Amino acid sequence: MISPEMLRSFRLFAGQSNYMLEEMAILAREVELEAGEWLFHEDEGASHLYVIAEGAVSLCLNLYLNGSCSHVEVTSPLGPREAIGWSAVVKPHIYTFGARAEQNSRLIAFTAEPLRELLDDNPGFGYYLLKNLAEVIGDRLTNKCVQLLSLVLDSDGVPIVSKSMR
Helix, strand or coil: CCCHHHHHCCHHHCCCCHHHHHHHHHHEEEEEECCCCEEECCCCECCEEEEEEECCEEEEEEEEECCEEEEEECCCCECCCCEECHHHCCCCCECCCEEEECCCEEEEEEEHHHHHHHHHHCHHHHHHHHHHHHHHHHHHHHHHHHHHHHHHECCCCCEHHHHHCC
16 A cells, blocks of 8 residues: 555655645555566556656657657656656647656556545645646656757857758
8 A cells, every 4th residue: 555655755745734644645556667678658648646656667759760659768768656647637648759668667656546535625735736747747848948958069069950051
């Protein structure tokens, strides 16, 4: 069983009351993955929100080139206390990336429908949970923008494309 005290240690649940942590603990279950195992795939219905208790998980995107598909990691491996699968609480409830274990991992899973019902029934809790999720999403977006810029700018900050066009 997952304890409210364990949930309190996760950034996602910061600022929550004991009552809400107890309610979340009732919904929580542990999931174990072996290295290389998929937690979920891109474009699947988002059935669970997860937090990583142990191990590391990478988010992956399908890349289609010349008729074949390969999986591209779009994050450095996410580690303990990180949230994955926010699409379970944000419409349209479709995972935008896949998630694959980089090493043997243990996660805490929350089934989407009962979680959304709990958030609907407790709007104050829902506000703080979504506020914390927005911080996670914002951090990941910022990191992706920095990575993309590193691909198109040289060390002096000049776009690589414009150099090749001169």
